[in-house]
Amino acid sequence: MRYLIILSSFLMSATTYAQNGVLTGTISASGNPLAYASVSLRGTSYGCTTDQYGIFKLAGIKPGEYVMVCSSIGYFAKHIRVKISGDTVIQNAELQEGSSKLSEVIVTGVSRATELRSNPVPIAVITRKEIQQSINTNIIDAITKGVPGVTAVTTGPNISKPFIRGLGYNRVLTLYDGIRQEGQQWGDEHGIEVDQYAMARAEVIKGPASLTYGSDALAGVINLIPYIPAGENGKLNGDWTTEYHTNNGLIASSLGLAYKKNDWKYAFWATGKTAHNYYNKVDGYVYNTAYQEYIFSGMARVDKPWGYSQFSAAAYNNKQEIPDGSRDSLTRRFTIQVAEGANDDIKNRPFAPVKWLTSYGITPLHQHIQHYRIYNKTEIKAGSGIFSTSLGWQQSVRREYNHPTQPEQPGLYVTLNTINYDFRYSPQVWHGWETSFGLNGIYQNNASKDATDFPIPDYGLFDIGAFAFAKKTFGKVDISGGIRYDTRHINWNDFYVGSNPTNGFEQKVSASDPAGKLQFPAFSHNYYGISGSLGFTYNISEHVLLKANIARGYRAPNITEIGSNGLDPGAHIVYLGNRNFKPEFSLQQDLGFIAYLKNADLALEVFNNNIENYIYQSRLNDENGNPVIIVPGNTTYQYQQSKARLYGAEFTFNLHPQATKWVEFDNSLAYVIGLNKNQKLIEQSNGAAKYLPFIPPLHWQSDLKFKWNASLGWFSKFWLRTGLDFFAAQNRFYALNDTETPTTGYTLAHAGVGSTIKRKSGKPICELFIQADNLFDVAYQSNLNRLKYFEYYTASPNGRSGIYNMGRNVSFKVVFTL
Template sequence: MKKLLLLVIGCCIIVTSWSQQKQRTLLSGRVIDAQTGAPLPGASIVLSDSKVGTNTDSSGHYIFKNIPKGHNLVEISYTGYKTLVEHLDATGNDTVNFALTSSIIENEGVTVTGVVGATSIRKAPVPITRVSKSELLQTPSTNIIDALSRQPGVSQLSTGPAISKPVIRGLGYNRLVVINDGVRQEGQQWGDEHGIEIDENSVSRVEILKGPASLVYGSDAMAGVVNIITTSPAANNTINGSVLSSYQTNNKQRSFFANIGGNQQGFNWNAWGDYKGAADYKNKYDGRVYNSKFNENNYGGYVGYNSTWGYSHFIVSSFNQELGVVEGERDDNGNFIKLLPGGMEATPAKSDFNSTTPQTPYQGVNHLKFILDNSFSLGKGKITLNLGWQRNQRKEFGNVDDPEEKSLYFDLKTLNYNTAYLYDNHKGWTTSIGVGGMQQRNQNKGVEFLIPEYKLFDIGGFVYTQKTIGKTTLSGGLRFDNRDLTSDELMEDGEIKFNAFKKSFANVSGSAGVSYAATENFLVKINLARGFRAPSIPELASNGAHEGTNRYEYGNQDLESETSWQGDLGIELNSEHIHFTASTFYNHIANFIFYSKLSGASGSDSLVEVDGEMIPAFQFRQQTANLVGAEMGVDIHPHPLDWLHWENTLSYVRGTFAEALEGNKNVPFIPATRWISELRWEFLKKGKTVRNLSLHFDIDNTFKQDKPFTAYDTETPTPGYTLLNAGISANLMNHDKTLFSLYLLGNNLTDVAYQNHLSRLKYAEVNPVSGRQGVFNMGRNFVVKLNIPLSFTK
């Protein structure tokens, strides 16, 4: 019935919108240099809400045809110039010229994260970071979260090169939301050993919102939102694409990616495919880390139509991955152990380390996703409708005697729905109202069970408004959500393993903030937000030994929703010689969920027998937690040495419980303080043969984490470490056309052996020869990337 209702609503909206199609709309003009009046060929003009964009020709001219009438937020950008964001009311046949000012820092831009419609990043009262495709290409990484972890306030919880989960300001798992093309990415976010199933090579840009200020996505966005955007329509009457290939020396990781897309009179399309394979990585302490290998093959694309009535896009993607599970067990000589049938063991051969096919134990992941993304002009505004269906199949194979046996098999199906009405800008007011949520069904199809099968249904409504008064922009809104969760009973060996139960969680979230541009170069932002998170199914109902840990976990059906109040204060200063940003926050979380050890009747530890071994029992509980932290960035570019940049970023977060547990008040899994200092030289921005030559050298310094959550043997302290990295990149040109871009990058040049505090492999078995616990991170690694753009103009 719910699916039928959503379908009927969607059809009504489409019919209504088609019946209100408007006459042809034309927008054209020029983009010039504000000082000299010279045209800027190749400048980008994007109408974010309408999802259309184009580039200027050799004379600086641009043209849009058949765009919706009404309000649009226009973003104009050009390399070496300050990005311009302008409000525009399209009336039918408009000529608008834009003048850009040269700037070393291109620090403006548009965001669509946390709000329904596009808005200027400068006017958003919360800290938002936007990462472009070009920045991702200049970052050596093994997955998309690894690439983003260099951003201030962003960390990663990793299990080897293939698995990384985002952490924002010390909070991860179900406390933050990952969005892909407007839809929540749903794939067992609660698990340590689960990645996010998005191919990094397909990403066109990423927006990161820090803090519980998102009113669009409901529960779980307490820490913030990582919005990953893959689809980007081509300019009208063009066909373009790219071929991207890369190779990494440490783990022999190779990838090949290709995409092609076009736009003909509003009909636009895109298709892409990618292959990635990696052998076992190495470091100077562990040598090659057995079974850290993985391989991926992913593909996707979309078809859509843009016209005066709005747009409709259908997007499909399929992510397929096989990855080894690193257990870290070694023999008496310190060699990793390879499991063989019949309970036998062996030392891995050279071919085992060099293969890209994981060996038992390993995971197989398939994530299929369909998205229908629509926007229709309606009255004095537009209505959006976003529907998504995704299926996440996660299989774990751990039986060497029966390699096809699925020890665990989660089959998660999710239907996402969001619709909102955006009123056109009127006297500085921009308002939107909407409703959204998801329906979910998870089934167990393996021979083992960690969580019960369950059904979930979310629904929430919100209102958001923004008002600009001179130099001040006020923003705020409210949202109410309700989640219904039904868990199924499971009998195992004649005993109840999971009880059947029903739970409902309802809560209110909201935010209010102000952005004040005191001058063109000085900006102040203040925001207060309330967020919440409903307990996840493992926290409510788990009953089993957790993979990779020496603990047996019980759920707690009495858990309440986590709620948080967070205050943010940020400033931005931009001058001829320096660009400075700083933000600080305080986050008070009630009912923070974590696990604690259970006591037996005699007062000693409660123990559970698992496969003949007695392990301690834990159960989830709650108490108050407080997190405080800050991020700072400084880019010094002394004029007239505009080719020189000295960039520094610093990230700090501290988390404490209101009450100590076993004498420890530290919140678990808090990243260490990190300082990155980079020197960058940029030359030949208008070179004829070689253009945009860039060299960089950076010191990545992670401080020691000496405030871990040591209660119940959860964490141990982690020493600090310093990594030296460098890179060079350039575009090879032919008559102002880029033939290809080449990137030569190096990470950990001094081959430091280190363990990141948020690496799960840190807690693997002890090496009996060296006495060191766990597995260390990747050693020295060189990366080469070759990107060949393809462009055809009709």
């Protein structure tokens, strides 16, 4: 494969360097070489990273004047005008250290690499360092702690579904290295199947990103960039992370290895996690919240003057318990289901054995998720343009075991196969215009296997969209925008279920089976939509920016919204869809003000989002006002559609005085209101349906950090931080049929300390982190925690209903440098 890639690109690159020039030099910071910094020529395909000595080299550059952009995370970008002739030009650059992220180079949400500061779309970046310096059980939790406006619907400690400004599920598109992540993300208890320890950074687009990615990016995009350990050429490099949590006994270990030989780079990651049930002072140990997770991934990449090609693969395996809230009505001790149907007496189930509560074993009632991913990314420099492709295959296998009398029989068993494709071309800059054109989409096939419950039909899906993007700078104004057209076809055949004589449950049967009943009548439909955006960034000065953007987003209904008609065992919900639903369209306006001052960062972002055909879940009651129970012990939800409006703001104020560089004070505030615009329903419900479900409350976060670069023996680079998370009460909720209930406010404190341990030679051995969340062991329920509604009784002796969030948790983490 290596020689095939080189040979296929030789003729293309052979004429590139005739009469062309070379740009080389050293990038440094504080007088020291800066390894792995990015160097590019603005508006072109020329770009590279520095080696371990801070040296870079760009060859084959056509003669002319360019702007060289030098950047690295944690430093301010530098712009230098250079004139290229047919000779070698030497240009060095010194970067200034800073905590502002205004100038980091990113690639998410736009069609070619651009600087964060010049992009009018609200985008945030969370780095690997920030991910490491907080307690996380998955990567989405890390993002919610570091990016204002991002929250998560959770089902236990290891399942978090991202929400951006009050919008989630299939409205948030999650990417892994630019490849859209496709699992069974329609369900509440379906998490993100990625390795949290293998992330270099996460990039978050707030707002419609349909222009680049099409459907399912109505709320925004989260792009997870894998981490590749850096090191010397020809030497095996890597790091090993080990972590322990006191609350649920989490034991985690992750190994990352990388090897670079000239133009070739290889990387491998292996991660394992196991945890028992988590604890809080209201519920004690919350039965059935343990999990085991194992992930393996690898990558091979070649970088040549003509571009690069990369092959990657990953295998994810997770056994995850899901609680059902079953407990004794008087003692509030958790109980376990041992019988089914008429033999199951919910009020007289046996207590969960004490030894099970802190056991690392997985109970028979759990879900088993496997996810496999193989993909290729190739980028070829065609003259001064770039042609890039992404091709991938994914398989998601989900089994949910909910039969205590037959623990080996899955209730839900679905297999989803997805093919991803993406083709883009960014031609040479023409009169200052940077343009890109692309075509991308997915093909999917989902099938039920040996199951007893069928919430969705077997279906096929084909999605394709084309877009055009343009950007130009006029003096102090950067303007960018584009347009896109998408079409999605989804279909399924008649789906019959009937009795399975071998186990007494239902099974999928053929249409000719005389005992079969039609659960999902055949369906075929095309959805299509036009989306786009237009925005500008006005550089009031080098450090003060004004941004404005208007975008139209598009999303086709997902499979549960149009096709569901059955029990999802892991969610304990019977979903009822509506095949007449129309696609969602949003029109969002964003306005932002950003200032990087000498001693502080200041950012204010406000947004207003109007959505046509908004789809949401609502509990179903009968005509007498009683909850509809189709499957005993499980609630019934029916999808609804109406107009909606969401508006709000995020405010960030980070203080980093130059006179006292050892102290940082970071603050953020996020607030969103979601309104249901179905006036008829609001009037009929006496205002209970006024607000949208799953809207986070006002959230204020404050963090104070102290840093000392002094050394003490083997210890150096000490840091200490402490902070508060304040969540206001949420009284603006979707109250119809008790779909949601009010949530009281709460304040959580956290603290942490860390240091680098070095050998006498100065080479680092490891980094040590000790951190605590919920320091004062507050008993609380997040309004986005689904376990809040896992309750069998209308009243309890202690006045507490549902399951509470995790109590105090202390984490010990060590990252060894290999």
